[in-house]
Amino acid sequence: MVVTKESRRAIVAVLVGFVVLGVIYSVVTPVFEAPDEPWHYAYALHLADGGGLPVQSLEHDQPWRQEGSQPPLYYALGALLLRPLNTGWDEPFAVYNPHVQLGEPSARANINMVVHGEGERWPYRGHSLGVHVLRLFSVLLSAGTVWATYRIAQEVFPGKRWVALGAAVINAFTPQFLFVGSSVNNDNAVTLFASLSVLLLVRLAKGDRRAPTLVCLGGVLGLAALSKLSGLGLWGLTVGVFLWLGWKERSIVKIARQGAIVFGVALGLSGWWYVRNWMLYGDPTGLNVMLQIVGRRPYVPGLAELLSEAHGLAVSYWAIFGWFNVLADQWVYCVLYGLLLAASLGWLAGLARFAVDRKPVAVAGPLVLVVWSAIVIVSLGRWTRLTPATQGRLLFPAIAAISSLAAWGITRCVPSRLRGAQVGLVAIVLLTMAAVLPFQVIGPAYAGPRLLELGEIPSSAQGIMAEYGESIRLVACELGRDAVRTDEIVRITLYWEALERMEEQYSAFIHLVGPEGQVLGQVDSYPGGGQYPTRQWHVGDIIEDIYWVSIGSAVEAPILAEVEVGLYVLSEYRNLPITDAMGRPIGRVVAGKMKIAPPVLPSYNIPNAVHHNLGGEIALKGYQIADSCVEPGEEIGLDLYWRSLSPARADYTVFVHLLDQDGRTWSQSDKLPQKGYSTLYWDVGETVLDHCVVPIPLDTPHGEYSLSIGLYRPDTMQRLQVISQGQSERADHIVLEERVRVVK
Numbered sequence: 001m002v003v004t005k006e007s008r009r010a011i012v013a014v015l016v017g018f019v020v021l022g023v024i025y026s027v028v029t030p031v032f033e034a035p036d037e038p039w040h041y042a043y044a045l046h047l048a049d050g051g052g053l054p055v056q057s058l059e060h061d062q063p064w065r066q067e068g069s070q071p072p073l074y075y076a077l078g079a080l081l082l083r084p085l086n087t088g089w090d091e092p093f094a095v096y097n098p099h100v101q102l103g104e105p106s107a108r109a110n111i112n113m114v115v116h117g118e119g120e121r122w123p124y125r126g127h128s129l130g131v132h133v134l135r136l137f138s139v140l141l142s143a144g145t146v147w148a149t150y151r152i153a154q155e156v157f158p159g160k161r162w163v164a165l166g167a168a169v170i171n172a173f174t175p176q177f178l179f180v181g182s183s184v185n186n187d188n189a190v191t192l193f194a195s196l197s198v199l200l201l202v203r204l205a206k207g208d209r210r211a212p213t214l215v216c217l218g219g220v221l222g223l224a225a226l227s228k229l230s231g232l233g234l235w236g237l238t239v240g241v242f243l244w245l246g247w248k249e250r251s252i253v254k255i256a257r258q259g260a261i262v263f264g265v266a267l268g269l270s271g272w273w274y275v276r277n278w279m280l281y282g283d284p285t286g287l288n289v290m291l292q293i294v295g296r297r298p299y300v301p302g303l304a305e306l307l308s309e310a311h312g313l314a315v316s317y318w319a320i321f322g323w324f325n326v327l328a329d330q331w332v333y334c335v336l337y338g339l340l341l342a343a344s345l346g347w348l349a350g351l352a353r354f355a356v357d358r359k360p361v362a363v364a365g366p367l368v369l370v371v372w373s374a375i376v377i378v379s380l381g382r383w384t385r386l387t388p389a390t391q392g393r394l395l396f397p398a399i400a401a402i403s404s405l406a407a408w409g410i411t412r413c414v415p416s417r418l419r420g421a422q423v424g425l426v427a428i429v430l431l432t433m434a435a436v437l438p439f440q441v442i443g444p445a446y447a448g449p450r451l452l453e454l455g456e457i458p459s460s461a462q463g464i465m466a467e468y469g470e471s472i473r474l475v476a477c478e479l480g481r482d483a484v485r486t487d488e489i490v491r492i493t494l495y496w497e498a499l500e501r502m503e504e505q506y507s508a509f510i511h512l513v514g515p516e517g518q519v520l521g522q523v524d525s526y527p528g529g530g531q532y533p534t535r536q537w538h539v540g541d542i543i544e545d546i547y548w549v550s551i552g553s554a555v556e557a558p559i560l561a562e563v564e565v566g567l568y569v570l571s572e573y574r575n576l577p578i579t580d581a582m583g584r585p586i587g588r589v590v591a592g593k594m595k596i597a598p599p600v601l602p603s604y605n606i607p608n609a610v611h612h613n614l615g616g617e618i619a620l621k622g623y624q625i626a627d628s629c630v631e632p633g634e635e636i637g638l639d640l641y642w643r644s645l646s647p648a649r650a651d652y653t654v655f656v657h658l659l660d661q662d663g664r665t666w667s668q669s670d671k672l673p674q675k676g677y678s679t680l681y682w683d684v685g686e687t688v689l690d691h692c693v694v695p696i697p698l699d700t701p702h703g704e705y706s707l708s709i710g711l712y713r714p715d716t717m718q719r720l721q722v723i724s725q726g727q728s729e730r731a732d733h734i735v736l737e738e739r740v741r742v743v744k
Contacts, residue, residue, distance in 0.1 A: 156365030474495070508567050
């Protein structure tokens, strides 16, 4: 195979670009903010500290968690790199965020798995240094995968240099591969050795069965099996290739001898690990213990449910960062889905042409790629049925095969003379996309809150000045809106001031509390969306702390909620005591009120339709008495239908009086409308159904009674006047036409 100078320069440029971007991703992504990274690091650290191979225990929490069941090669190599470093072996390497929202792509806060501090900044030291050294090691392993992808495409599609370069480009600049490839993760080792195994298997299938090839194949198979259990799938692929060769050449003895060399080397390298697992756990893979630690699915999903997770699998193969809770912009997925569509169309066109031409083609190489991709996909499906693991990175052992097949399909979409320009365009688009994401998506996702001066707090914020435990003052609160609908998210901004240095990590809460004390929406977090916990505050800091509170769809709306703000110690579930600006203890801080409305304002078939205009602000449009015949000691149920005519000037109280024929009041009910739904928050034109209850005293004489209705200001006791045809009736109440009868 002739490799031109231009091809060498091109692949070198791709590799350099990958390494540069890999370093950028490793620096921009905060420590331990890649999936399972703290546990992978703990495994390597344990080996570096001379602790030997982990033995999994179900009785004790172990810092490596389920990763202690993984084969040890990646961690052993990482331990060699950690040994010379002063990482501070005995220091805790991670403080976990108890409010983290794992696997929530819609999360706007608490995406950080761990609490970050100034020790993670350059120059790196301690465990931060150790993590970045292992991340650089992962980048180099992943660069090897990119090179292997290029060589695989050259072997499978000889003479098609643009396919080989396109495969390397697709592999190198897939954002998720860059993200995982620059993190501490044993996926990077098994992906490299799987790619090298596929390269050697393609050569084997094409007829290269020299002793060095067989020994090298056995070696990389053994290394793959020592890197991750998914590497064992390559052994099945290897058996398949040898069976195909035996059938093709009718030489079973010779093929068996060659297979014995390959598997003898592989077993010699990795067999001891699986024997150890059998002796420790009664299972050569150790999966029985791993599943007990990581947790099984509560039930086994069917094929339809697994297929429903295909979009999430595709997204996590291409670009989802953090702990599966930081999405890229939508245009990124449009571009990547476009490439997938182009590759699929190219393959269909290519297969159609082969069917028409009926020309003999070399199928061994493409068949190896297709079968290996299928093995990895089926294995992932099986694993996902056991535990929730629909993660695209678990397909990366086949990324070299997938990228090579995709590149061939994409280049089939244009004439041969345009393929160089096409691959160049794909490279520019993917490179630009991959280069932008760390700065546009990953970095901003972990940015801390703004620190302000007192004068920078916006005038629209409501002053609070409440002190929590003599350490923190809530200076002000700003509601994003004074009205929100169910199933929506509202932004609430708190402005804290640090009064002293703190050793405790306090958690903040915001509760939207209904008139009966029910919690209608809430969020709990370390301040700064989890990015600026209180132990890091400096005296005098003013922190702009943004919270996003979700309103549930089951909330009975419309309703008025109070915004309650507090601080507490999570480990003790103890709220901090609160004092007001005068130093007097107060039970709770209500930072404001908010209307929660239904998605669509309700419409009613109003019974006993009337129109009584009260002060030009509110009208009584109808009513219904539940039972017009009652006994003493019972209650009268009354529904009132109010309609807002103009913005209310006050928070009015509804009164209902039970009057006898002489106008004497025997009972009354005074309350805010509809469970505290303040008239100040009514929308013009909105109809409010108000449920009232009037008790009947035991000494109430029998006879007919009327109900007197009205509204008044509780601060002045002034009632709204009833207006008829633009003129005041000089009445401050409405007497319903329907009477109530009290019987003995």
